[in-house]
Amino acid sequence: MRDINFLRLYADASGLRIMLMANRLTCATDRERTLHDWVERILAEFIAFTRSALEAERRVAFNLDPEQIADLGEDLHNHHANYEYYWCEEGGYDLWDVVPLEMKEFRGILGQIHRSLRIFLSAWDLVLPAEDPLMEVSPPGERDPSDEDEERYEDLFGVDDDEEISDYELLHGRDED
Numbered sequence: 001m002r003d004i005n006f007l008r009l010y011a012d013a014s015g016l017r018i019m020l021m022a023n024r025l026t027c028a029t030d031r032e033r034t035l036h037d038w039v040e041r042i043l044a045e046f047i048a049f050t051r052s053a054l055e056a057e058r059r060v061a062f063n064l065d066p067e068q069i070a071d072l073g074e075d076l077h078n079h080h081a082n083y084e085y086y087w088c089e090e091g092g093y094d095l096w097d098v099v100p101l102e103m104k105e106f107r108g109i110l111g112q113i114h115r116s117l118r119i120f121l122s123a124w125d126l127v128l129p130a131e132d133p134l135m136e137v138s139p140p141g142e143r144d145p146s147d148e149d150e151e152r153y154e155d156l157f158g159v160d161d162d163e164e165i166s167d168y169e170l171l172h173g174r175d176e177d
Contacts, residue, residue, distance in 0.1 A: 004080055006057060010050040012116040016109065017043040023105050030129040035099060035106065038126050039113070046087065046119060053079035087119045095121040098128065 017040060024036040056076045063072055099107055110121065 004053075004083055006050045006053040006079070006083075009083075009117060010047060010054060013043055013047050013050060016113050016116065017047065019112075020109055023109060026105070031100075031131070032103060032106070034126075034128055035095075035103070038123075039095070039110070039121060042119075042121060043113070046117065049079075049082070049087070053083070087117075090120045091122045091124065093122055093124045095123040095126070098123050098126065 020036060020040055020043065024033065024040070027033045027036060053076075056072070056079050060069075060072045060076050063069055096107075096110065099110065101107075113119065113121065
């Protein structure tokens with residue numbers, strides 16, 4: 001197992017989290033904010049993990065009890081294994097697959113996270129909001145109160161507000177004579 005500098009990982013992750021949070025201020029859609037929040041949550045978990053690993057290193061370095069050295073060494077070894085086999089292990093559902101190409105700054109931050117921390121960002125359990133509709137379309141026959149052309153609805157939908165329509169005509173259509 002290689003030597004892992006958890007202090008450097010902690011510093012890099014903290015800086016990248018600040019960059020990510022600053023970049024979130026430029027988000028225009030719920031999708032962008034959700035993606036930023038997702039990565040920020042992962043970085044916060046990674047920062048907590050590196051703090052725990054730094055604490056394990058400190059306990060090993062300042063241990064004066066020879067009976068505890070094996071337990072403390074095992075704890076530190078577990079942190080090393082956790083980093084290599086959990087954080088760095090690539091999964092099948094990559095976050096890059098759901099990030100739109102238009103989010104260039106965000107994709108740049110993801111690249112820096114991958115290069116600096118070497119961690120895999122999974123999109124597993126990520127729930128993205130529904131896409132925003134480009135425009136609202138009213139159902140056929142529904143009048144727009146701001147529309148001044150009343151006759152347009154009659155021409156398009158064959159409905160005249162003054163004329164009574166029976167239930168039979170609604171279901172089966174009008175009988176043409």
